[in-house]
Amino acid sequence: MSESDPTGTSNGSEIPSASPRVGFFVTCLVDAMRPSIGFACLKLLEAAGCRVEVPATQTCCGQPGYNSGADDLARKIARQVIDAFLPYDYLVAPSGSCAGMIKHYPELFAQDLDYLEKSQALAAKTYEILGFLHDVMQFRPQGERYQGSVAYHDSCSGLRELNIQTQPRALLAEVEGLRLVPLEGSESCCGFGGTFCAKYPDISNAIVSDKARAIEASGADTLLAGDLGCLMNMAGKLSRHGSKVMVYHTVEVLAGMADRAPLCAPEGSGD
Amino acid sequence: MQNTSAQFKSNVARALQEPNLKVALDRTTGLLRSRRAQVIADFPEYDASREAAKRIKDHTLANLDYYLELFEKNAVAAGAKVHWASTAAEATTAVVEICRKHQAKSATRVKSMLGEEIGIGEALAEAGIERVETDLAEHIIQLAKDPPSHIVMPAMHKTHEEVGALFEQYHGHPVDRDDIPGLVESARQALRPKYFAAEVSISGANFLIADTGSIVTVTNEGNAELTTALPKVHIVTVGIEKLVPSMEHCTILLRLLARSAVGTEITQYTSFFNGPKRDGDRDGPEEMHIVLVDHHRSEMLGNDLKEMLRCIRCGACMNHCPVYGVVGGHAYGAVYPGPMGAVLTPAMTSLANAGDLPNACTLNGRCQEVCPVKIPLTEMLRRLRQKQYSQQLTGKVTRQGLGLWGLFARRPGLYRLASSLGVRALGLLGRRRGALRSLPGAASWTRHRDLPAPQGKTFMTLYREQQWRGER
Numbered sequence: 001m002s003e004s005d006p007t008g009t010s011n012g013s014e015i016p017s018a019s020p021r022v023g024f025f026v027t028c029l030v031d032a033m034r035p036s037i038g039f040a041c042l043k044l045l046e047a048a049g050c051r052v053e054v055p056a057t058q059t060c061c062g063q064p065g066y067n068s069g070a071d072d073l074a075r076k077i078a079r080q081v082i083d084a085f086l087p088y089d090y091l092v093a094p095s096g097s098c099a100g101m102i103k104h105y106p107e108l109f110a111q112d113l114d115y116l117e118k119s120q121a122l123a124a125k126t127y128e129i130l131g132f133l134h135d136v137m138q139f140r141p142q143g144e145r146y147q148g149s150v151a152y153h154d155s156c157s158g159l160r161e162l163n164i165q166t167q168p169r170a171l172l173a174e175v176e177g178l179r180l181v182p183l184e185g186s187e188s189c190c191g192f193g194g195t196f197c198a199k200y201p202d203i204s205n206a207i208v209s210d211k212a213r214a215i216e217a218s219g220a221d222t223l224l225a226g227d228l229g230c231l232m233n234m235a236g237k238l239s240r241h242g243s244k245v246m247v248y249h250t251v252e253v254l255a256g257m258a259d260r261a262p263l264c265a266p267e268g269s270g271d
Numbered sequence: 272m273q274n275t276s277a278q279f280k281s282n283v284a285r286a287l288q289e290p291n292l293k294v295a296l297d298r299t300t301g302l303l304r305s306r307r308a309q310v311i312a313d314f315p316e317y318d319a320s321r322e323a324a325k326r327i328k329d330h331t332l333a334n335l336d337y338y339l340e341l342f343e344k345n346a347v348a349a350g351a352k353v354h355w356a357s358t359a360a361e362a363t364t365a366v367v368e369i370c371r372k373h374q375a376k377s378a379t380r381v382k383s384m385l386g387e388e389i390g391i392g393e394a395l396a397e398a399g400i401e402r403v404e405t406d407l408a409e410h411i412i413q414l415a416k417d418p419p420s421h422i423v424m425p426a427m428h429k430t431h432e433e434v435g436a437l438f439e440q441y442h443g444h445p446v447d448r449d450d451i452p453g454l455v456e457s458a459r460q461a462l463r464p465k466y467f468a469a470e471v472s473i474s475g476a477n478f479l480i481a482d483t484g485s486i487v488t489v490t491n492e493g494n495a496e497l498t499t500a501l502p503k504v505h506i507v508t509v510g511i512e513k514l515v516p517s518m519e520h521c522t523i524l525l526r527l528l529a530r531s532a533v534g535t536e537i538t539q540y541t542s543f544f545n546g547p548k549r550d551g552d553r554d555g556p557e558e559m560h561i562v563l564v565d566h567h568r569s570e571m572l573g574n575d576l577k578e579m580l581r582c583i584r585c586g587a588c589m590n591h592c593p594v595y596g597v598v599g600g601h602a603y604g605a606v607y608p609g610p611m612g613a614v615l616t617p618a619m620t621s622l623a624n625a626g627d628l629p630n631a632c633t634l635n636g637r638c639q640e641v642c643p644v645k646i647p648l649t650e651m652l653r654r655l656r657q658k659q660y661s662q663q664l665t666g667k668v669t670r671q672g673l674g675l676w677g678l679f680a681r682r683p684g685l686y687r688l689a690s691s692l693g694v695r696a697l698g699l700l701g702r703r704r705g706a707l708r709s710l711p712g713a714a715s716w717t718r719h720r721d722l723p724a725p726q727g728k729t730f731m732t733l734y735r736e737q738q739w740r741g742e743r
Contacts, residue, residue, distance in 0.1 A: 028680075035734075160636040235723055
C-alpha cells in the first residue's frame, strides 16, 4: 500500500502490501557499539521482502528518561521518534526493550490528543525484529549454518512486554548445525536494567554473576539474546571470568553474520 | 523495627558480603519458585482466578466503607469486640490496653506482618509484657533479635546450620544442625509450655469476611489454632484492606494465596474464627477483639497507589525478584521488602526516606507477572520515580546525566557527531583486546565486568557510507 501512498502518511490501519515499507529503528546501543547487528537486521528484513529505510533523525527511544521518571524529557524524544517513523508501515527495532518503550509512548501523551493518537498508531505498528520476522513476515531463514551449541537468554522486555519467546527459538531451529541447549533461569533478568547497572553496580554484578554461572553450566559454546544491553552485560561478565563462550545478538547468527568477532573478542577471533 | 531504608546502599553492601545469606536465599527462593511453577501448571483455572481475584479486591476496595460496616456488624453479632485504629499508635495502644485489663504477663503471638508494621513487639516490650512468637521462623528471629526478612518466611535469611547454632544457645541442649525435623522438635519443646502460660494471644488475619464477620488465618504449622484457643483473650490486629465480601470470594483468594506463597494447593491449616467461645463450646477464648487498622491505607485508596491495596501478602514478587534474590529482605530496611515493599515503604514512611527503593529495580517485570492479584508493580515503581523527579528528589548526578543525554538525544546532528567521535575513541582503546578492562567514567561497569569494544564506526556512519557508494 505504501506504493500507492507517495506522501508516506499511512497510519498503519491499512493492510500493508507484500513488501511493506519498514522504518528501521537502530537503537542507540547498536548504533554505537555493534552496527553489525543493524546490518544483520537489514539483511534479514530485505530477505523477508521488506523495503527498509533508516530515518536519519532518530537518536534514542527515550527510555533512560522514561525509566527515571523524567517524563518531560522522554516526551520530547518520543515526539521526535513519532515524527520520524509514523510514515512507515512498520517500525522495527533489534531490541525488545526499545520496541517496548515505543509501545509505552501513549502513556506519555494523555494530555496531548494529537500525539496521543499518533503514538497509539505508532505503537500498534512497532515490532521487535524477531517477532516481526516470524509473526508478521512469516519469514524462515534458508540455508544458514552455524556450528555450535547455543544457550538463549530471554531478555525481559521482549519476553514480558512483547511475548518474544517462541519466535527466536523457532527461527534458530531452521539454522543447520545449531543446537539449542537449555539455560537454567533463561527467563530471569541478567541484572542490566539500563541505568540500574550504573546506579547499583554491586547488585547488578551479583545478578549477572549468577547468570554467567548458569551460562557456563549450560555447556553451550554460544550465548544469544535479542537485546544488546543484556548481551553487553553478560558478555562483559563472561569475558572478565575468562570464559570462552561467544556472545552474539540472535540476528547475527540468523543472517549468517557470526563471522564477525563476538562481543568482547578482538576482530578476527570470530567463529 | 528500626527503619533503615535511607541506608539502602550500605545495607546492600553488608548483605552482599554475607556469604551465608546467598546460600539461604538460593535454597529457599529456588524451592519456592519451582514449587509455585509446578502447582500453577497443574491449576488450569489460574488465569481466570487471578482475574476474579483482582475484580473481588477492586470491588471491595471501591466499597470499603460498606463492607467494613457490614463486617463490624457481623463480627459484633458473633460476639467479638471491634476496635478502629487509624494510626499504628492507636492500634498498639488498643492492644496494650486489652492486655493490661487482663493483667497479662505474657502474650503468645501468631506471625502477622501488620503486627510488625504497627510495632506490636516494641509496644509489648514497653508495657513489660513478654512476647512469645509461636511461628517457627518468628521464633528463630526472635531468638536472633532480627527483624523479618520476608513476609511469609521471616527467617529466610538464616540457613538451617545457623538456626541449629541458635537453638543450641537458647534451647540449652545440643542439636544436630543438619537434622531439620530435629530442629523443629527442639522449637516445639521450647515453645509448648509457653502456650499454656499466656493470658492473651495476638494474631493477624489473612482475610476478613464481611458477611459472616469471620477472620481467616492460614498457616502450615497449626500454631494459630493452638495459640488462639488456649488464652482467655484473642486479639486480632488486621489491616482494613484484608476484607472480602463473602466466604465464596475468600476461597478464590485462598486458592491463589497458597499456590503463590508456598507452591501448594492449600496450606496445612486454614482456620475461620467467628467470635469467641460460645455457650457449649469446649475450647476457645472468652473474649475476641478485632483491631481494624488503617495506617495509611485510606490515603492509598485515594491516590495512585490504590492497586497496592489488592496485595494478599503472598511474597511471590520477592521470591521472583532478582534484586531480592541477591540482597535479601533486610537490605530494604523496612517491614515489607522486595517489590511490594518498594511500593509500600515510601507510602508508609516517606519517599524522601526511601528514595532508593523504587530505583533499585531493573524493571524486568517478573514480579507483576507472578502477582496473583495483578498489581502493576513495575508501573507503580516507575510512577514513584516520576514523583521523585518532579519533587526534585532524584539525585544530582542522575539529573545532570539525564539533562546531558536529553541535550544530545534531541539534536540528531549533534548526536551523530558526538557518538561517532566517542565510539571511535572507545574503539581505538579496546580494539586490540576486543574489550576494555577499565574505563575512567565507567568504573561502575568495568569494576565488575569488561566493556565490549565498539566495532569502530557507528551504524549511521557506515549506512551513510554505503549510500554514498551507491550500495543502498
